[in-house]
Amino acid sequence: MTDILTRALAPSDQAIESAVGEETVLLHLENGTYYGLDPVGTRIWALLKDGLGPLAIRDVLVAEYGVAAEVIEADLRKFLTDLHDQSIVTDA
């Protein structure tokens, strides 16, 4: 299985969202799954919507949060895998 960080991903057209303070709520219309994103998850979602790939998102997060790239990668990999498993993001 290809590492999800090397794949081109995009928000599903079945996912709708709403901002709630610094957090974001996502709903997948087809499968009825809801997600609540914390502020960091919200930032990643915004970058995905801007068309950035996972590795570019990693670089942005390293710069913004000052955390080691390998830590960011591990968290990002888990986060994107969760969203991909629930079809909130799909392969572009």
Place this chain on the structure above:
Amino acid sequence: MGPRAVQWSVGRASNPVVDAQYRITDDAGIEVLTQPRSVSGDPEAPSILVRVDVETATLLTHCTSSLPEWEVEHIVLDDFLPKMLAHEGALVLHAAGVLCGGLGLVILGDSGRGKSTLTAFLGQSGLPILSDDCLIVGADAQGHHVAPTYSGMRLLPDSISSIFAQPPVTTDMARWSTKQRVHLTCGFATDPAPVGALVFLDPPATGQAVTLRPMAKAETCIGLVANSFALDPRDTARATVRMRQAAALAQDAPAYALSYPRDYACLPDVAAAILDIMAQVGA
């Protein structure tokens, strides 16, 4: 950093006791294609035609088979009406509510969690009842407010005998439910009320403690959407509006997850905990 995506898998917003489907007809009528669980598979499954007379604010119903009038009433009032109001753009919650110090306490939770029982108990404690099942949410410059679709109360026989000192007048609600429609002659509030707090009923607690956990805004928003009515939950445009409405309400009103043992003897403690919450929001 740990980006966090908290997942909730919930059923689609609907009233699970009525598996009705709706179709808007070419002549602006609405056909209710009704298939209650007890009669699904029945070749004579009833169909109800509903027409809305805007001039007189009247719902005119015509049933194509021998569905009892009280079942038509249940389907129209408790399933059709909330979904059509939602279709027209309102945020319509599958929720009960009472008035406390002039503020609305909104009680949400899956069917069977005890919304009606708790509401009836609070009503018998002297709080005016907004609804036992459905509230329409509105918003203006002053904030959010809730109003009932209609004044009504439906309870299981066990709740009726445990909560009411004097047996109230009751009638059957539907053949596929043991709930009874309770005919109360007073104790209802019909005017819109500002939202004071939201309380989500958790599954029954195993211990004896009554707990109220403050909920995050995102969790609250999801709970509101999950407990809202929709004619077509997959209608993207309306679902987006519903999400925004729920997010705004979640921002505006404090929300709590309420856990308590489903023991009638605990209801006074539950009521006391809720009144404490309402006192904190100025009720």
